[in-house]
Amino acid sequence: MTTDLQQLLEFASLNPGILSVTLSQMALFHQLASLHRRDIILTLHARTNINEPPTHLSPSLNLFLSGACELTPDETRLCWLLLRHKIWDTSDVQASDPAQLRSIHRIHGDPIGLTYTALYPPNLFCYTPGCRRSQILITKAMQRKAVIYTLSDGVVPTYHIHMYCEHCKTGYHNNFYVRNGRRFYYTNPVPEYLQVGTHHFAERRLVKLWTAQLLYSRTSAFHCAQIYNYALKNSPSMDPDWGVSPTVRCEEVSDAFTLLSLLEDCEHRNTVLEVAHTGLQKDRFTAAVQARDEYFEQLLGI
Numbered sequence: 001m002t003t004d005l006q007q008l009l010e011f012a013s014l015n016p017g018i019l020s021v022t023l024s025q026m027a028l029f030h031q032l033a034s035l036h037r038r039d040i041i042l043t044l045h046a047r048t049n050i051n052e053p054p055t056h057l058s059p060s061l062n063l064f065l066s067g068a069c070e071l072t073p074d075e076t077r078l079c080w081l082l083l084r085h086k087i088w089d090t091s092d093v094q095a096s097d098p099a100q101l102r103s104i105h106r107i108h109g110d111p112i113g114l115t116y117t118a119l120y121p122p123n124l125f126c127y128t129p130g131c132r133r134s135q136i137l138i139t140k141a142m143q144r145k146a147v148i149y150t151l152s153d154g155v156v157p158t159y160h161i162h163m164y165c166e167h168c169k170t171g172y173h174n175n176f177y178v179r180n181g182r183r184f185y186y187t188n189p190v191p192e193y194l195q196v197g198t199h200h201f202a203e204r205r206l207v208k209l210w211t212a213q214l215l216y217s218r219t220s221a222f223h224c225a226q227i228y229n230y231a232l233k234n235s236p237s238m239d240p241d242w243g244v245s246p247t248v249r250c251e252e253v254s255d256a257f258t259l260l261s262l263l264e265d266c267e268h269r270n271t272v273l274e275v276a277h278t279g280l281q282k283d284r285f286t287a288a289v290q291a292r293d294e295y296f297e298q299l300l301g302i
């Protein structure tokens with residue numbers, strides 16, 4: 001149950017329209033709205049106090065929740081007013097039925113730019129010391145379609161949201177931030193989904209599997225990709241017209257392996273992975289791999 005009975009009765013005495021909403025609709029509303037807190041925050045004014053939930057949702061969120069939960073616009077408004085503090089204060093909600101939620105998103109979310117999984121930067125405010133956006137929400141955002149290769153759910157559609165601090169010219173992505181042409185990866189913690197191409201991400205668990213295949217069964221990156229595409233890439237929740245290829249390429253397997261090994265090494269040593277943001281992808285990690293190898297050679301006295 002998403003709220004206690006006394007609160008519900010008090011709310012219903014003032015807002016009798018809520019009585020036509022079933023408990024299962026409220027539970028679904030709570031799950032869906034909780035999933036989209038970052039999307040809600042993105043619609044707020046830069047100086048909003050985000051410790052308090054907004055009193056109104058944006059038209060697109062209202063449209064999505066109304067359609068997904070089969071609520072009238074007034075019922076949607078009342079559900080938000082009743083549940084908004086619960087939704088705001090609850091830490092990550094475990095989806096009761098992820099397949100059902102993915103299906104709901106395909107019907108009601110995809111057409112208006114809302115996916116079950118959205119890849120935001122980890123921060124709401126600018127990290128740069130002294131930047132005035134370190135106290136004010138970053139609101140400049142750009143989103144692009146992408147897919148995530150996952151182990152359990154095949155290939156799933158997503159939006160990758162890139163935020164930009166126009167004050168200190170820092171770009172924030174899901175895996176890293178960019179300043180002065182340099183890319184700084186987050187390593188504490190290592191992201192759950194690793195970016196392996198402009199529009200492609202790979203779940204960390206899957207990259208661990210690829211790593212095991214490469215190291216312990218001498219499977220080539222090409223064959224890791226072939227195995228995934230043959231056995232694991234089914235994508236029932238993905239619109240065939242999504243516009244991003246769901247097929248893994250061997251270069252992505254190689255990059256994912258290299259990136260995860262570098263990130264885990266940095267995580268272990270409490271350092272940051274810094275590489276060039278521009279240039280060719282095939283050259284991006286060469287210097288970092290060389291530096292890592294030299295470190296281990298020194299450590300082992302080779």
Ligand SMILES: [Zn+2]
Pocket residue numbers: 126127128131132133134165166167168169170
């Ligand atoms: Zn800034």
